[in-house]
Amino acid sequence: MKSVVITGLGAVSPYGAGLVAYWKGLAAGVCTIRDLTLIETEGFRCRIGAEVPGTPAGSARRTRADRLAIAAAAEALADAGL
Structure with missing residues (x-):
């Protein structure tokens, strides 16, 4: 079995975009x-x-789900310093 290392995190959630919004909402027990x-x-x-909430900017050819996934992935890459 191969090991996996998590080097960065990214989130889009009902609390908003980004890890800060996610953790603040989660810690506050906010119901969304x-x-x-x-x-x-x-x-x-x-x-x-x-x-x-909201839709990240991006190509109109991409679905909303695609743009949300790309936003989370971009944040994870930045968080990892890559």
């Missing part, structure tokens, strides 16, 4: 569960969740 606004909930029994 609200009525969902970013997806259509008609036909589903559950209409609440914890959505990630």
Whole structure:
């Protein structure tokens, strides 16, 4: 089995973009569960969740999920000093 080393962290979460926002929200016990606004909930029994606010800048050809993942990866690379 190969070892894995985590050298940097990045986060996008319902608390906002970045590790600082994530840790502050988590430590404060802030509940981010609200009525969902970013997806259509008609036909589903559950209409609440914890959505990630905002959409990072980037290519219009990328999906919102792509841009969120790229933002988290970029933060992890910067955190690692790479």
